Amino acid sequence: DGGITQSPKYLFRKEGQNVTLSCEQNLNHDAMYWYRQDPGQGLRLIYYSQIVNDFQKGDIAEGYSVSREKKESFPLTVTSAQKNPTAFYLCASRIGQGKMRATNEKLFFGSGTQLSVL
Amino acid sequence: GDSVTQMEGPVTLSEEAFLTINCTYTATGYPSLFWYVQYPGEGLQLLLKATKADDKGSNKGFEATYRKETTSFHLEKGSVQVSDSAVYFCALTSPIKAAGNKLTFGGGTRVLVKP
Numbered sequence: 001d002g003g004i005t006q007s008p009k010y011l012f013r014k015e016g017q018n019v020t021l022s023c024e025q026n027l028n029h030d031a032m033y034w035y036r037q038d039p040g041q042g043l044r045l046i047y048y049s050q051i052v053n054d055f056q057k058g059d060i061a062e063g064y065s066v067s068r069e070k071k072e073s074f075p076l077t078v079t080s081a082q083k084n085p086t087a088f089y090l091c092a093s094r095i096g097q098g099k100m101r102a103t104n105e106k107l108f109f110g111s112g113t114q115l116s117v118l
Numbered sequence: 119g120d121s122v123t124q125m126e127g128p129v130t131l132s133e134e135a136f137l138t139i140n141c142t143y144t145a146t147g148y149p150s151l152f153w154y155v156q157y158p159g160e161g162l163q164l165l166l167k168a169t170k171a172d173d174k175g176s177n178k179g180f181e182a183t184y185r186k187e188t189t190s191f192h193l194e195k196g197s198v199q200v201s202d203s204a205v206y207f208c209a210l211t212s213p214i215k216a217a218g219n220k221l222t223f224g225g226g227t228r229v230l231v232k233p
Contacts, residue, residue: 006161033220042122042207042225043162058220090161106152107221109161 003027006091006110012118013078013085021076021113023091030095032074033107036060037088046089049074078115089113120145124208124224131198131231139193139227141182141208149210151175151184151191152221156205165193165206198231205229 004025013019023032031050035043045058049068063082068074074093078085092107125140143149150169154162166175171186182193191208208224 004161035223040226042124042223043221044223045220048220092161106164106167107154107162109154109163111159111161 004091004093004108004110006089006113008113009111011113011115013115014118016080018077018079019115021078021089021091021115023074023076023110025072025074025093025108027093027108028071029093029108030071031093032068033092033094034058034064034066034074034076035090035092037090037112043090046076086116087114089115120149120210120212120222122208122210122222122224124206124227126225127205127228129227129229131229133200133231133233134197135231137193137195137198137202137229139206139208139229141191141193141224143189143191143208143210145189145210145212145222147212148186149212151182152209152211153180153182153191153193154207154209154223156207156226158204162207198229200231200233203229203231 007022033048034046037043044060046064047066049055052071055066055068065077090112091110094105094107121144123142152167153165155165156162166177168175168184173184175182180195182191205226205228207226209221
């Protein structure tokens with residue numbers, strides 16, 4: 001079955017430690033996104049990538065880094081510079097611009113990773 | 119910039135009650151509008167969408183109409199079930215190419231349906 005997979009489901013970070021959240025999709029989608037969800041709040045965009053080897057900062061990129069070396073993978077690293085990392089992290093993908101009218105494409109979401117600080 | 123405002127929850131209803139969740143937006147041009155649903159511990163799933171003014175999106179008994187004149191996209195369901203308990207997010211995508219087709223989300227509305 002095609003889909004988008006995030007791992008791990010739960011992750012704990014020690015102070016000063018970098019941690020990496022995995023996101024893999026087998027939907028052949030060009031565009032991938034990372035969102036952060038805090039309790040009782042909406043989703044805020046961290047980083048996004050519209051094509052392999054290219055990515056852009058979202059609204060809250062500070063303290064995070066990403067890479068897009070392969071089309072199917074878009075890992076997110078939460079660095080020690082992110083002082084309030086506890087949140088639910090959601091990865092998403094869509095087909096991308098040029099393939100169809102991009103503005104009405106739906107996003108496919110992973111099941112999320114809950115990151116907590118020890 | 120673009121923004122989406124939803125009514126705050128939680129909204130608590132009895133089974134078979136009528137549900138309305140208000141959503142208004144601010145955007146340049148004519149965005150596409152979406153409702154996503156999030157069940158506990160899961161990611162978001164697209165519930166319905168509308169891409170132009172007066173379009174009505176519908177799915178699983180839910181409906182929402184794209185109202186350009188009031189910049190609104192309110193979600194409605196005539197008779198809710200316990201299984202509709204979830205968090206509902208209103209969202210938009212900017213038609214401006216430079217925006218990268220990012221989704222802008224509202225804050226989410228938690229709905230709890232009691233038997």
